[in-house]
Amino acid sequence: MATGPMPFKILSGGGGEDDDINLNRPHDYDELIATLPRSKLNFVLYQNFWWRERLLLGVIQIQQRFRPRPTDVFLATIPKSGSTWLRALTFTIMTRNQTPLAQNPILSHHPHDCVVFMDGIFAMGHGDKLESMPSPRILNTHMPYSTLPASVADCLIVYLCRDPKDIAVSMWKFLDKSQRPDVSKPFSFDEVCDMFCEGTSPYGPVWDHALEYRRESLRRPENVMFLKYEEMMEKTVVIVKRLAEFLGCPFSEEEEKEGVAEEVVRICSFESLKGLEVNKVGNQGIFQLYPNSAYFRKGGVGDWKNYMSPEMAEKIDGVMKEKLQGSGLVL
Ligand code: PAP
Numbered sequence: 001m002a003t004g005p006m007p008f009k010i011l012s013g014g015g016g017e018d019d020d021i022n023l024n025r026p027h028d029y030d031e032l033i034a035t036l037p038r039s040k041l042n043f044v045l046y047q048n049f050w051w052r053e054r055l056l057l058g059v060i061q062i063q064q065r066f067r068p069r070p071t072d073v074f075l076a077t078i079p080k081s082g083s084t085w086l087r088a089l090t091f092t093i094m095t096r097n098q099t100p101l102a103q104n105p106i107l108s109h110h111p112h113d114c115v116v117f118m119d120g121i122f123a124m125g126h127g128d129k130l131e132s133m134p135s136p137r138i139l140n141t142h143m144p145y146s147t148l149p150a151s152v153a154d155c156l157i158v159y160l161c162r163d164p165k166d167i168a169v170s171m172w173k174f175l176d177k178s179q180r181p182d183v184s185k186p187f188s189f190d191e192v193c194d195m196f197c198e199g200t201s202p203y204g205p206v207w208d209h210a211l212e213y214r215r216e217s218l219r220r221p222e223n224v225m226f227l228k229y230e231e232m233m234e235k236t237v238v239i240v241k242r243l244a245e246f247l248g249c250p251f252s253e254e255e256e257k258e259g260v261a262e263e264v265v266r267i268c269s270f271e272s273l274k275g276l277e278v279n280k281v282g283n284q285g286i287f288q289l290y291p292n293s294a295y296f297r298k299g300g301v302g303d304w305k306n307y308m309s310p311e312m313a314e315k316i317d318g319v320m321k322e323k324l325q326g327s328g329l330v331l
Pocket of ligand 1: 077078079080081082083084085088166169170171173268269270271273295296297298299300303
């Protein structure tokens with residue numbers, strides 16, 4: 001029997017909007033939702049962070065029912081910070097000895113089918129399916145650290161953050177790709193930028209999200225690794241080697257000689273993944289709302305310059321500077 005991380009296509013054979021009927025809905029869920037403050041763009045405030053309503057149900061179920069295993073690896077991000085890249089790299093690093101690299105499942109499965117989005121699986125009422133996954137499980141989440149079950153402290157967590165200006169553009173462009181007209185472009189680009197400044201972006205405030213994980217990574221560096229998309233772009237091989245060490249599967253001397261880390265980086269690069277047939281066709285995402293290809297838009301740093309006014313960029317930078325003052329973190 002195969003062990004270790006494996007592709008996990010929970011939606012194989014279909015899946016659509018009707019799948020978000022969650023049969024495990026707590027009886028007082030609607031009452032709770034009705035009491036929560038709402039943002040202008042209709043996100044709800046729960047435990048100091050802003051959530052999409054349909055995903056909050058999954059979050060509450062994770063808090064009530066999910067039992068992390070000490071061998072679990074969590075990949076935590078704010079949406080559009082590079083989770084697809086981090087999932088691909090982590091999965092490939094951890095499975096590199098199960099098959100020759102040229103046959104690694106990352107080349108035949110979408111990265112989101114190799115590493116599941118835990119919050120979405122629970123939101124759909126399929127949380128129990130995670131129980132049958134072999135260890136070590138790799139699980140992606142957007143949940144802030146303080147909202148995860150306390151026992152994740154025993155697990156490994158990799159956090160990836162990104163310049164909020166690039167996140168805003170990425171999110172705006174992503175919404176445009178939705179298969180559902182009422183989801184596509186519900187807000188203007190300026191509204192998206194403003195919600196990052198106000199702290200009401202999904203899973204935000206973006207500064208608190210990053211600060212919580214950063215604090216944990218400073219306190220317990222052996223358990224929590226803190227990464228920045230921009231630094232990963234600059235020195236991918238160096239960071240991939242560090243990531244492998246952190247995950248407990250460092251590249252051996254022989255692998256160093258053979259350039260295995262470099263090959264992992266190449267396989268998981270934006271150009272490589274975007275070019276794969278499996279990532280060009282079909283739909284993805286917990287509610288099958290987005291085409292597989294939507295997760296590979298442009299890749300890279302600084303695309304905000306092509307969309308954002310200098311005034312808006314200054315505004316976002318100013319808010320981040322103020323909120324992160326004294327922390328040593330720059331976003
Ligand atoms: P998610 O939150 O829906 O999972 P996520 O993968 O975090 O999305 O973010 C998508 C961004 O990562 C896209 O950025 P862009 O819109 O600025 O282009 C996407 O292009 C980028 N991305 C995807 N794969 C890679 C990769 N292999 N290397 C670098 N960037 C990538």
